[in-house]
Amino acid sequence: MGSDEMGQVVPLRGVAPRDRGDQVLGDMLTGWRHQQLSRNLSFTTIDSRARVVARFIEHCNEMPWAWTVSHVDEFFGDLRAEHNLSRSTVRAYQNGLRMFCDYLTDPRYGWDTICEQAFGTHPSQVVHDWNSAGHHQDNEQDPRKRAFTRDELQAFFDRADQEVTRIRELGRKGWLPAFRDAVLFKVAYAWGLRRNEVRHLQTVDFSRNPHAREFGRFGQLQVRYGKAHTGSAPKRRSVLTVRGWSAEVVEHWITNGLPLFGDGIDLFPTERGTLVSEAALGARFRRYRDELGLDDRLDMHSFRRSYVTHLLEDGVDAMFVQHQVGHEHASTTAIYSCVSSDYRTRTLRHALDTCLSEALLGRADTSREGRRR
Structure with a gap:
């Protein structure tokens, strides 16, 4: 038995009985992948859900048509006890497993009939409201996370600049990536950007703001890779420049650093011509933070928290800040506010x-x- 391009079950001929279980499982996963692709979900989301299913199968050592609610309880009990997963991660895992079961138990795909004929049983939904984590509030961020104080932020930027000088004086090539990342950190704060948003910036994303001519060609920034809704393309937004020093930082980088990477338009490329990775940025951020003795409540997203916090502290209108960071609701912006x-x-x-x-x-x-x- 197998599945066609539309995810419908079709007979498979020439499959030995001992291989039937693995074959049906493979076809189930392929059909579910097609279903998610048709919903316009990202490949990253689809692959992460498939890994959860594979991990669950390995844990309980049972095929989907033999799963029980006890398997679910044991699996997530072990994950909580051994790995101390966050609430949002546990719920994401449970949601992925629930959707896989929804697909298998939907009579339109015919897996119930196929499994009854082949194995004498059928898949059932094993993730319910009473054995899974509920989503009861909008804000589930780690309560330890916070914004930089202004002194901490200045110390961090100074440390990033010192690294560039140190490596360059040693005559090593690593000064250029250090220079790039120092500018990237400042840009993330100056425009309140998420890590993925700042990674994807290009030189053409900056433009003039006729109402703020003092910033020259860096008066506003078009963010092209904003956080997307499920099944939707990245959300765009325009961010107006508000920090007096930010335009100078970008101008200096485009003039003195970026040309050494080549002729591309990506603002923060690597020497291989690709975008700087989130893992590399995170590693450098943590190194600077730890060397300064700052606590681990600060992460790269703290630049965005600091942007919101410091603007509100400076008396900027909350509605303006909300539009700048692209929040649909004022309550979301309030969550980011960590006033000193x-x-x-x-x-x-x-x-x-x-x-x-x-x-x-x-x-x-x-x-x-x-x-x-």
């Missing part, structure tokens, strides 16, 4: 002083009214 204790203290002092002034003014008005009477 100094800012909170100043805000509290202002609120208290205002309330006190209003109270004193009210008493004075009452006193004058009493005297008039």
Whole structure:
């Protein structure tokens, strides 16, 4: 038995009985892959779900038509106990397994009939609401994660610049990638970008903003690889330049560093002409962070958190910040806000002083009214 290009089950001839289980499993996975491709899901998503299914099969040592809810409980119990997976990862694994079972139990694909004829049983849904993690709130980010303080951010950028100088003075080639990454980190903060967004930038993504001529040709930035909705293309957005030093940083890089990589238009290429990898960026980020003695609550996404936090601390309108980072809802932007204790203290002092002034003014008005009477 097999599946055609549309994912429908078709008979397979010449398959030995002892090979039938592996053959049917392979056809199930192929058909599920086709179904997901037709839904316009990314290859990365499809492959990660297939790995979860393969891992589950290896753990329980059973084919899908023999799975039980006990297998699910044992699998995720072991994952939680041994690997301490995050809540979002556990739920993603369970969701992938649930969707595979949904595909197998859908009568339109005919796997129930095929398995009954071949194995005397049929697939069933084994991931239910009562044995899987629920999604009860929008924000499930690690509570330890936070933004940089301004001093920490300056120290990090200084460390990145010092690395460029150190390697160059030693006469080694590694100064150019270090220079590239130092600029990339600053750009991620200056425009509030995610790691994948900043990796994909090109020189042509910058343009002039007629309302902010002081930034020259770097007045605004078109982000082409924004976070996508499921089954959709990357979401584009335009980010206006707000940091006075940011245009100078990019101009310096395009003039003095980028040409040494060749004639391409990618803003942050490697010497092989590919885009700098997320793994390489993460490794360099962690090295600088650890050398500075900063805690592990800071990661590359902290540049984006810091962008939101520092703009709000500077009194920038929250709606403007929301549009800059591409959030559909203000509540999402609020999650990113990690205003510093100094800012909170100043805000509290202002609120208290205002309330006190209003109270004193009210008493004075009452006193004058009493005297008039």
